[in-house]
Amino acid sequence: MPIKRLLDQSSFTPEQRHILELAFSQALRKLELVDRNDPICGIVAKKVIEIGASEANDAAAIAEMAFRQLTPDRQC
Numbered sequence: 133m134p135i136k137r138l139l140d141q142s143s144f145t146p147e148q149r150h151i152l153e154l155a156f157s158q159a160l161r162k163l164e165l166v167d168r169n170d171p172i173c174g175i176v177a178k179k180v181i182e183i184g185a186s187e188a189n190d191a192a193a194i195a196e197m198a199f200r201q202l203t204p205d206r207q208c
Contacts, residue, residue, distance in 0.1 A: 134168065135177035142181070151191050152184045158195035163202065176202065 135156040139149050159176050160168070167173070179198045188194045 134174040135180065138177055138181055144184075148184065148189070151189060152180055152194070154191035155184065155194035155198065156180045158191060159198045159202075162195060162199045 135153055139152060142149075144152065156177055159180055160166075160173065163172075163176065165173055165176070176198060179202055180194055183194050183197045183201075188197060
């Protein structure tokens with residue numbers, strides 16, 4: 133899972149890591165991505181971490197923000 137590798141290099145607390153992992157999974161579902169080896173999943177992981185580090189602390193909110201930022205032209 134791409135997000136675990138990125139989180140291993142971070143200074144997030146275990147609770148923050150858990151929230152970001154949940155947000156990542158939710159964002160992948162919303163984006164309909166199932167192959168976690170797909171390079172796009174790495175982009176999603178970076179976006180989730182970026183949002184989690186600077187804005188939200190709720191998994192659903194982080195996933196929604198990542199989805200909206202990664203799909204600006206797509207109708208929700």
